[in-house]
Structures are given as C-alpha cells and as structure tokens.
Amino acid sequence: MEQEQGELDSFLKWAAELGISDSLQSQNPSSCLGHSVIVSHFPHAGGRGLAAARDLRRGELVLRVPKSALLTSESVMKDESLSLALKSHPSLTPTQMLTVCLLYEINKGKSSWWHPYLIHLPRSYEILAAFGEFEVQALQVDYAVWAAKKAVTKAKSQWKEARKLMEELKFKPKLLTLRAWLWASGTISSRTLHIPWDEAGCLCPVGDLFNYAAPGDEPNGFENVDLLQNGDAADDMDAGQFDAPSWRLTDGGFEEDVTAYCFYARKNYKMGEQVLLSYGTYTNLELLEHYGFLLYENPNDKVFVPLEDDIYSSTSWPKDSLYIHETGKPSFALLSALRLWATPANQRRSVGQLAYSGSQLSLDNEISIMKWTSNNCLDALKSLPTSIEEDSLLLSAIEKFQDYDDPVEWSKTALSYGGEVCAFLEAFDQQNGKSSVDLVLSNRNRMLIDRWKLAVQWRLRYKKVLVDCISYCCKRINSLSDQGVSAQDGEHLGSSELVTKVNSMSIPQSLTGS
Known part of the structure; x- marks a missing residue:
C-alpha cells in the first residue's frame, strides 16, 4: 500500500x-x-x-x-521512427494507429515520457473483445452472444492487420501477442476522450x-x-x-x-x-462492449425480444427502436408498431397517423397487444437455459469464489453448486491442461471469473426487465378492463393467468422490487 x-x-x-x-x-x-x-x-x-x-x-x-x-497519435508520432513506420501502413484505422502508439510507448519502458502515467493504467479490461467462448455463451441471449462474437472477431482481425507494423517497430515479443493487443485496445476503448482533430480520441492523464x-x-x-x-x-x-x-x-x-x-x-x-x-448514453451491453462494466440501474438500458417478421414489415420504425425500456415499459416505437400490426391490414392506412403519433387505437387493440407482449416476454424467459432464481444463486456463488484464497475450499464449494460452475471448471481444464482451481486462483486469471460474473449480471438484468414488462402489461390490461371492456381470450393468455405464471417462476423479491 x-x-x-x-x-x-x-x-x-x-x-x-x-x-x-x-x-x-x-x-x-x-x-x-x-x-x-x-x-x-x-x-x-x-x-x-x-x-x-x-x-x-x-x-x-x-x-x-x-x-x-494528452496522449494522442499526434503527440506520440513526434518520434520520427514511429511516424515513418505509420506512414507506410495507411490502411490502418485511426484507432489501430493509436493502439500501436500506446504499445510503442509501453515498449520503451521507463524511457517513455509517458511512463509515470502508463504504469497506473489497469492491468486488464473486461470488455467484450476479451471474452472467451465460455463467457460469450454465458450471456445466453442471442443478440448479446452475437455482439460479443463480433467484438472478439474484430479485435483479432485488427491485431493481425497491425502485427507487421509492430514487428517493423521491433516490439518485444510479449507486446506482439493478441493478449497485449487486447489490453491496449481495451485501454483505448474504455479510457479515450473525444477530441476534434482525431476520431480515435486521446488518453487524458488524471482526467480518465x-x-x-x-x-x-x-x-x-x-x-x-x-x-x-x-x-x-x-x-x-x-x-x-x-x-x-x-x-x-x-x-x-x-x-x-x-x-x-x-x-x-x-x-x-x-x-x-x-x-x-457521463461518457454518453449507453445500454448495459454497450457499456460492457466498450468499457467493461455495467450498471444495475441504467436509465438508458434497452432489452430486445424476438418479434415476428410481419411486425417489422408492417411499420417503418427502425428495428433498433423496437425495444423494452429498463423500467419494463415497451418503447414508443414498439407500441406504435404493435398497434398497427394488431390492426387488420386493410385498415392500417386509415389509422397509421394515429399509431405513429403514439395514440391508442382502441381498447380491444390495446388489450390485445399487451397480452401479446406479455406472452412474448414469458416465452423469451422460458427459452433461456436458466431462470432468474438460478442466476441469482449462481451470482452469489461467483461472489463467494472471488473471496476464496484456499484451493481446497474453492474446489469444495464449486463442486457443491454443480451446473454452470462445473462447466466453467471443465472449460478451463480443457483450455489450459492444468488444474482449473489453480488457474482461477492465480492473480493473472481471476479476471476470467470477473468476466463470467459480468455475463451473468447482464443476463440477470435482461430477465428482470422482461419480468417488469410482464408486470407492466398486466397492470395495463387490468386498467383497461376496468373501463368496461373485456378482452376475448381466444389464443391469448388472460391477465390473471399471466400473473400466476410469472409468480410460479420463483423470482427473488430483491429482483422484483417488492
């Protein structure tokens, strides 16, 4: 200390x-x-x-x-050797160039003018690009898994494109590795600030x-x-x-x-x-992708659920505007799209202006889309391999593991949980060919557990928003029904049945807000 x-x-x-x-x-x-x-x-x-x-x-x-x-590409490129080398690789993006500049200064060691700043940078980052296959799959939700895989692929591609330049600059072998690149790109992604003359941004000592x-x-x-x-x-x-x-x-x-x-x-x-x-407006998945953390209460979070193709085709709203707010309320665009979709095709043109202005089309229409949304959220929850209760227990287990320093105690507790914990141990046994307990207890690799924990936290928040959306829809249905209009059940699930099904999911009180 x-x-x-x-x-x-x-x-x-x-x-x-x-x-x-x-x-x-x-x-x-x-x-x-x-x-x-x-x-x-x-x-x-x-x-x-x-x-x-x-x-x-x-x-x-x-x-x-x-x-x-400020540490920028411009300031580091005052070094003539670096400047000449970078000019011979014009295909690199500004972000790749700044990443190389950072590693170039790291390669200098104590002789770098930036050394007093560089030694205080974090040793690792939990951004999506650094996730392994186990952590990627632990996100569970398709669009989150896709975003993580895309980030990993992009980082590897950028590293390969810049490797020749780094070899020409005679970087130390450990700085030529993908691991070093992920660290440097994580630094750039999570710590740079906007400047008007370079889209890659700048590193700002003390300000970061x-x-x-x-x-x-x-x-x-x-x-x-x-x-x-x-x-x-x-x-x-x-x-x-x-x-x-x-x-x-x-x-x-x-x-x-x-x-x-x-x-x-x-x-x-x-x-x-x-x-x-405030760095800007980000969802939790975007915070995880660019900064390596998420917020339990994020007013800008968005949750996307699978929608039928004809919902997209019946509206001109962009797909990324059809989401559920962090509070559980469907977005303005999603409500508008669903109201039009629930209207017979030959009547949509006549009510289109009302729908796009955010107006309720009729009580029957509103009740039907609330029931549909509730069922859709419930189906999305059921399609995932673990429940909210299971994720809550797993998260508690991971937090306990983070506090253990005794391999025997770690192994005993881990095996008692089974399920995903055992899968975690098996994944790293196969990947490293050594005791997974020794692996996860090493200072170097505790970050693997940190990333797993973030994945579980993200999917837990996702599921919580779906539950809140079901609750919101049920309240709306009851409110509308109180106005004297009864919805026809047909193929839809009734409001009271929805409440019963949600309650049967054994959702912890800490997650329902009760």
Missing part, C-alpha cells in the same frame, strides 16, 4: 509539472489535485475515482488538462480517473436553453473559483480557447462524494 501511494504521489506531481490542475490559484507543485477533487476509492461504485475535495456546484470547472499533456454516471437524471437540454435565454446563468462564483456558468451541463470537452481538456461538475457535490463523468 505504501508503494502504491508513493507511485500515485509521484504521478500527481508529474501531472502538476505538465500543467494539469484542479485550480487556477497558486498551484501546488507537489500535486495537481487537492483544491477541487482528490483521488479516492469507491469499492462499490467503480473502484478508484475522484472525490470532491470541497462542496462543488453544478457547472463548476473542476479539472483542466492542457493539450500538451473520473468514473461513469449514466445520463438521464440531470435536467434536459431545453432547461439549459431557457436558463441561457432568460439570463439566469450564474456569474457569482466565489473568488478564486473557475469562471464557469452554473447552467453548463456538459461534463467535459476540449476547449480551443484555452487549449485544454476541461471537466465540469455535472451536479452539486458534497465534500467526499464521488465526482462522476
């Missing part, structure tokens, strides 16, 4: 020497932080991050990183310590415009603080007028609270 703190102190001093600072007042030469934010640890909310060093107000500038401190907050809770952009138009933007910042308007909603960005990357408080923070940064 003392060594780690010493390295961190050295890094913050190095950053201060580059002009990185959380204050425009007299700068502390021994650290770039301390006035607005400090490094802290949040074990249940992202790990290491930045905490408010004092009370902060929304819109206040809390960190500034000059352009000269901010952990993620999903957008959705802050006021919308219209409120921002109103404040600006009404002249209500505050300009009464305390003396010595950054001159930033309180209506600013942007978390951060490169600002040409000060040639620096500037970060702002997205809301009011009390001293000690974690100061978060």
Whole structure:
C-alpha cells in the first residue's frame, strides 16, 4: 500500500509539472489535485475515482488538462521512427494507429515520457473483445452472444492487420501477442476522450480517473436553453473559483480557447462524494462492449425480444427502436408498431397517423397487444437455459469464489453448486491442461471469473426487465378492463393467468422490487 501511494504521489506531481490542475490559484507543485477533487476509492461504485475535495456546484470547472499533456497519435508520432513506420501502413484505422502508439510507448519502458502515467493504467479490461467462448455463451441471449462474437472477431482481425507494423517497430515479443493487443485496445476503448482533430480520441492523464454516471437524471437540454435565454446563468462564483456558468451541463470537452481538456461538475457535490463523468448514453451491453462494466440501474438500458417478421414489415420504425425500456415499459416505437400490426391490414392506412403519433387505437387493440407482449416476454424467459432464481444463486456463488484464497475450499464449494460452475471448471481444464482451481486462483486469471460474473449480471438484468414488462402489461390490461371492456381470450393468455405464471417462476423479491 505504501508503494502504491508513493507511485500515485509521484504521478500527481508529474501531472502538476505538465500543467494539469484542479485550480487556477497558486498551484501546488507537489500535486495537481487537492483544491477541487482528490483521488479516492469507491469499492462499490467503480473502484478508484475522484472525490470532491470541497462542496462543488453544478457547472463548476473542476479539472483542466492542457493539450500538451494528452496522449494522442499526434503527440506520440513526434518520434520520427514511429511516424515513418505509420506512414507506410495507411490502411490502418485511426484507432489501430493509436493502439500501436500506446504499445510503442509501453515498449520503451521507463524511457517513455509517458511512463509515470502508463504504469497506473489497469492491468486488464473486461470488455467484450476479451471474452472467451465460455463467457460469450454465458450471456445466453442471442443478440448479446452475437455482439460479443463480433467484438472478439474484430479485435483479432485488427491485431493481425497491425502485427507487421509492430514487428517493423521491433516490439518485444510479449507486446506482439493478441493478449497485449487486447489490453491496449481495451485501454483505448474504455479510457479515450473525444477530441476534434482525431476520431480515435486521446488518453487524458488524471482526467480518465473520473468514473461513469449514466445520463438521464440531470435536467434536459431545453432547461439549459431557457436558463441561457432568460439570463439566469450564474456569474457569482466565489473568488478564486473557475469562471464557469452554473447552467453548463456538459461534463467535459476540449476547449480551443484555452487549449485544454476541461471537466465540469455535472451536479452539486458534497465534500467526499464521488465526482462522476457521463461518457454518453449507453445500454448495459454497450457499456460492457466498450468499457467493461455495467450498471444495475441504467436509465438508458434497452432489452430486445424476438418479434415476428410481419411486425417489422408492417411499420417503418427502425428495428433498433423496437425495444423494452429498463423500467419494463415497451418503447414508443414498439407500441406504435404493435398497434398497427394488431390492426387488420386493410385498415392500417386509415389509422397509421394515429399509431405513429403514439395514440391508442382502441381498447380491444390495446388489450390485445399487451397480452401479446406479455406472452412474448414469458416465452423469451422460458427459452433461456436458466431462470432468474438460478442466476441469482449462481451470482452469489461467483461472489463467494472471488473471496476464496484456499484451493481446497474453492474446489469444495464449486463442486457443491454443480451446473454452470462445473462447466466453467471443465472449460478451463480443457483450455489450459492444468488444474482449473489453480488457474482461477492465480492473480493473472481471476479476471476470467470477473468476466463470467459480468455475463451473468447482464443476463440477470435482461430477465428482470422482461419480468417488469410482464408486470407492466398486466397492470395495463387490468386498467383497461376496468373501463368496461373485456378482452376475448381466444389464443391469448388472460391477465390473471399471466400473473400466476410469472409468480410460479420463483423470482427473488430483491429482483422484483417488492
């Protein structure tokens, strides 16, 4: 711990020497932080991050990183050897080029100008591209498995395309491997920030310590415009603080007028609270793909369920707009599409405008699509190899395994669970030709369990949203029925029967919100 703190102190001093600072007042030469934010640890909310060093107000500038401190392809290519080599491989994408630049600096070791920053980068990432076949299949849901396989294939292809260049640059053998490429591309994917002159982005020392907050809770952009138009933007910042308007909603960005990357408080923070940064709007699968984590409560999450082909053909809504919200409510486009689909084909044109405006077409139509959606979600749940209850128990088991250091205890507990746990052990016995217990207990490979855990967490959230959608539909059916209209059962399942079937799935209370 003392060594780690010493390295961190050295890094913050190095950053201060580059002009990185959380204050425009007299700068502390021994650290770039301390006035607005400090490094802290949040074990249940992202790990290491930045905490408010004092009370902060929304819109206040809390960190500034000059352009000269940003690690970009442009800055690294000041090295003539690298620049010439890259020019001889014009087919590489900007992201591949930045990945090579990062590995090039790693290859220099302590002689790299960026060494104080590079040694603080994570040792591994849990992005989809790093998933093995077992973790990919553990996602269970077809479109998630497809996304993971696509990410893995893309990463391998990009590595092969760049390998010749890395050989020409005389990289150390271990940096020529796919494993090294996955680490570097994981760094680029999860830590780069947008800059206007390079679509690959930049690595931002200290600035990349901010952990993620999903957008959705802050006021919308219209409120921002109103404040600006009404002249209500505050300009009464305390003396010595950054001159930033309180209506600013942007978390951060490169600002040409000060040639620096500037970060702002997205809301009011009390001293000690974690100061978060919104990278943008992402579903949990997208967060997993690009950043290697997911959120249990993500207001931007989306769940897709199989739909019949004629649903797609009966509407002009794009397929990616037909989803279920994190709350369990069908999206505006999905409801619109289903209302049209449930209407006889010869009548769709006459009601099309109403459907596309989000209007309910009739009580019978609305009840029928709620019943259909409920049944479809129930069928999707039944088609998956494990239930919510089984996933909850498995997740608890994985969390126990992560705490074990004794191989005997690990093996005894693992075998008592059977099922997917045994499949996990078998997969790694076959893959590595050695004791899977020794494998999973090694520091190097505990990340394999971390990825498995993420896959189970993702599919558990997926199933929870389906259950919430069934609950939503049942409430809507009851509400509509109370208006005096009874739905004809026909081939559909009744509301009360749906409730009975959902309850029979033994869903833990912690997941149903009750």
